[in-house]
Amino acid sequence: MGLSRMLQTLRSITERVPRRVWAVAGFSLAAIFPLFNVLGFMPTAWLRVGVVSLVFVMLSLGLNVVMGEAGLLNLGYIAFFAVGAYTTALLSSPKFGLRWPFWALLVLSALLAMVAGLLIGLPTLRLRGDYLAIVTLAFGEIVRLTITNLQPLTNGPNGVTGIYPPRLLSQGAIDSLQASGWSEALLKWLVIDKPIEYYYLVFVFVVITAFLISNLKNSRVGRAWNALREDELAAVSSGITAARAKLLSVVLSAGVAGLAGSVYAYYSNVISPESFLFMQSVIVVCMVVLGGMGSIPGVIIGAIVLQALPQVIRESAGAMRSEFEVYRMLIFGLLIVAMVIFRPEGLLPDKLWRQEVHEVDPRELEKTRQSLFDVEEGHQDLEA
Amino acid sequence: MGNVLELQGMSMSFGGLKAVDNLSFSVRENEILSIIGPNGSGKTTTFNVISGLYEPDSGDILLQGESVAGLRPDQVHERGISRTFQSLRLFGNMTVLDNVLVGMHTRTKAGVVAAMLRLPSVRREEAAAKAKAQEVLAMFPGRFSGPRQSDPAFSLSYANRRRLEIARALASEPALLLLDEPVAGMNPMESREVMEQIKELRSRGYTILMIEHDMKVVEGVSDRVIAMDHGVKIAEGSYQEVATNHLVVEAYLGKRGAGTAS
Ligand SMILES: Nc1ncnc2c1ncn2[C@@H]1O[C@H](COP(=O)(O)OP(=O)(O)O)[C@@H](O)[C@H]1O
Numbered sequence A: 001m002g003l004s005r006m007l008q009t010l011r012s013i014t015e016r017v018p019r020r021v022w023a024v025a026g027f028s029l030a031a032i033f034p035l036f037n038v039l040g041f042m043p044t045a046w047l048r049v050g051v052v053s054l055v056f057v058m059l060s061l062g063l064n065v066v067m068g069e070a071g072l073l074n075l076g077y078i079a080f081f082a083v084g085a086y087t088t089a090l091l092s093s094p095k096f097g098l099r100w101p102f103w104a105l106l107v108l109s110a111l112l113a114m115v116a117g118l119l120i121g122l123p124t125l126r127l128r129g130d131y132l133a134i135v136t137l138a139f140g141e142i143v144r145l146t147i148t149n150l151q152p153l154t155n156g157p158n159g160v161t162g163i164y165p166p167r168l169l170s171q172g173a174i175d176s177l178q179a180s181g182w183s184e185a186l187l188k189w190l191v192i193d194k195p196i197e198y199y200y201l202v203f204v205f206v207v208i209t210a211f212l213i214s215n216l217k218n219s220r221v222g223r224a225w226n227a228l229r230e231d232e233l234a235a236v237s238s239g240i241t242a243a244r245a246k247l248l249s250v251v252l253s254a255g256v257a258g259l260a261g262s263v264y265a266y267y268s269n270v271i272s273p274e275s276f277l278f279m280q281s282v283i284v285v286c287m288v289v290l291g292g293m294g295s296i297p298g299v300i301i302g303a304i305v306l307q308a309l310p311q312v313i314r315e316s317a318g319a320m321r322s323e324f325e326v327y328r329m330l331i332f333g334l335l336i337v338a339m340v341i342f343r344p345e346g347l348l349p350d351k352l353w354r355q356e357v358h359e360v361d362p363r364e365l366e367k368t369r370q371s372l373f374d375v376e377e378g379h380q381d382l383e384a
Numbered sequence B: 001m002g003n004v005l006e007l008q009g010m011s012m013s014f015g016g017l018k019a020v021d022n023l024s025f026s027v028r029e030n031e032i033l034s035i036i037g038p039n040g041s042g043k044t045t046t047f048n049v050i051s052g053l054y055e056p057d058s059g060d061i062l063l064q065g066e067s068v069a070g071l072r073p074d075q076v077h078e079r080g081i082s083r084t085f086q087s088l089r090l091f092g093n094m095t096v097l098d099n100v101l102v103g104m105h106t107r108t109k110a111g112v113v114a115a116m117l118r119l120p121s122v123r124r125e126e127a128a129a130k131a132k133a134q135e136v137l138a139m140f141p142g143r144f145s146g147p148r149q150s151d152p153a154f155s156l157s158y159a160n161r162r163r164l165e166i167a168r169a170l171a172s173e174p175a176l177l178l179l180d181e182p183v184a185g186m187n188p189m190e191s192r193e194v195m196e197q198i199k200e201l202r203s204r205g206y207t208i209l210m211i212e213h214d215m216k217v218v219e220g221v222s223d224r225v226i227a228m229d230h231g232v233k234i235a236e237g238s239y240q241e242v243a244t245n246h247l248v249v250e251a252y253l254g255k256r257g258a259g260t261a262s
């Protein structure tokens, strides 16, 4: 009881501060985060946690499009991440002796993930809820098993190693800039190979993704998704082409995952099938649910909490490390159960969803009852 | 004045049940045509077929002379038929304004990329759509003013939810508006208000096909009335003609044991 009252107080305090203030504060904190490391207050390991967390923020933003906005449960989302990661890894590593330009690979990774989205979306989007979840789950496993077994292409379980770091400009361009007198210290930033550089690279992608998705959310496209989520029959009767709108959400979210996968491959240097387990798909779903479906700030918080917190605990666990690994999923499960009980709308929900779960005005309820009564009265009228 | 809608020998069955049987009628421009009939007589099914939710077994449906039979619901909406539902179907977790804006989906055209970048053209379209949606909501004076427009639809009173559904259907400025029991569940005062609003819509030039059980409303607004029973049209004409038609009286008597049709 004491705890729940404390949470209540905390909530009422936090909710008095306008959302915009929180957004600016969060953005600023994320923007200066690496400086703590530069200034020596924070170990580099934490900066690395930051990079991976941001990658998962991207994934959650992408999954939220299909799950939060369009209301389609996708349990194989990590497969699109895998497609992006392997595209980049195979075309920028010693495996085939290739080093395609960074920007080209970024686009290609996103595009191939989108094609995968199209392939899985086209035949399955006519299915409803539970069936869709099962089919996407199977799709995720098929992609992972294919990667594991396609040894000649992917090295199977050993994975692809030695992925080259991204160059923001081609080597030729960098050389000629240097020749024309640019300082080497400045040009070093064009080759992304330090955690801080990765951090800012992913940070920029996250900001751009959040901006684009938030625009989309508040447009006729986003409204069409929401309408389909709320009531498909009413949506199609209001002129929305269900198949097209749903496919669009699946393809777009796949594209975001592909992009995230590409950056992740560069950053981790090595990728193998074990990064793309079913459990990872579930974790991204949890991030979206924990943060608050349909809410961009919520989803960002959800991803950071679920990705960073376990890492930070592990980093500080020292000798207890392996123990913690064992309990990680258990803690996850407990957290989600607690959420469903205490705050089903998520940590930072979309405004409207919160209202539905909690703030039902008793007067409105009374009105509803009144109307129900009127229904009966109406029929008596007819018969009288 | 031409016919906005023409149903030609339309039939629709579910398994062995003929829900609508060889139904023909037409709706003239700027009139209010009401369909009455006992429960289960095929009225809602007729609406579902017209609006593209079901494909008719046979017959044709012409909207302003062009066939819309067999089109998908979104295509039918785009051509100019929009509707409300007997069992209210709003987008509960969306705002009042957004519900109306969804109704304008086929009347706006921003593409994905343009919307993502929120290009000036998208901003203009969005602003115009909002203004239009507010104008539509203003047809229900005092019901959806100011801050209420950003309330979620589920929080509205029952009568307001019915009104909002009509507003959503009106947002696309349809050539034909289908209303399925618009005053169902309303108290007498509320139904009188909605009745006036339906008449107001006619004076604004709308053409309306309405299913209604409340005979006062039917009498009050209809230019013509059609009666159905067991999927078949049993009478057509003015309210007085249909209400006194012996087949209609029998249909209601048979269904309800006692009472009258008017
Ligand atoms: N989707 C459906 N599947 C099977 N039977 C249906 C379906 N829709 C309606 N019916 C049947 O068709 C008949 C007409 O129903 P309906 O059009 O809803 O009647 P009304 O609107 O006149 O009350 C009823 O017998 C009903 O049970």
Ligand SMILES: [Mg+2]
Residues within 6 Å of the ligand: B043, B044, B045, B086
């Ligand atoms: Mg009906």
